[in-house]
Amino acid sequence: MDSIPADAHVQWRAIRTPQLHHVAYWTIILWELMTGCICGLGAKRLFSALRSKQEFDVAKTLPIAGLWLGLLLWALGFITIGGEWFLMWESSVWNGELSALRMFILNAFALLFLYLPDTAESESSLMT
DSSP states (O other): OTTSOTTOTTGGGOOOOHHHHHHHHHHHHHHHHHHHHHHHHHHHHHHHTTTOHHHHHHHTHHHHHHHHHHHHIIIIIIIIIIIIISOGGGOSSSOOHHHHHHHHHHHHHHHHHHHSOOHHHHHHHHHO
């Protein structure tokens, strides 16, 4: 909030304790690391289960959990808390809302594809 207009009526929301900045910063980094590791491990399991539909469906749970963690981070952490509570959108220096929205959309599309039914199964059920 150090780069928003000084006359903003919400300056009381600013966190002025450096230790809290570091805790929040490391929390975000660890959350991103955990999300990336879960999604990476989930992708590895998906690739190894490509030959069996049942195994592939079971392997979807881990990347789905990772993508939900990513959605929470970008929507709740950056867009809601950073953008609205700390007025990130007013900053010309620290405005990361568009980047957060972009990451949210990418996570949402990947999650959508994991939730969609298998096309081979859908086509075979339509033929019968």
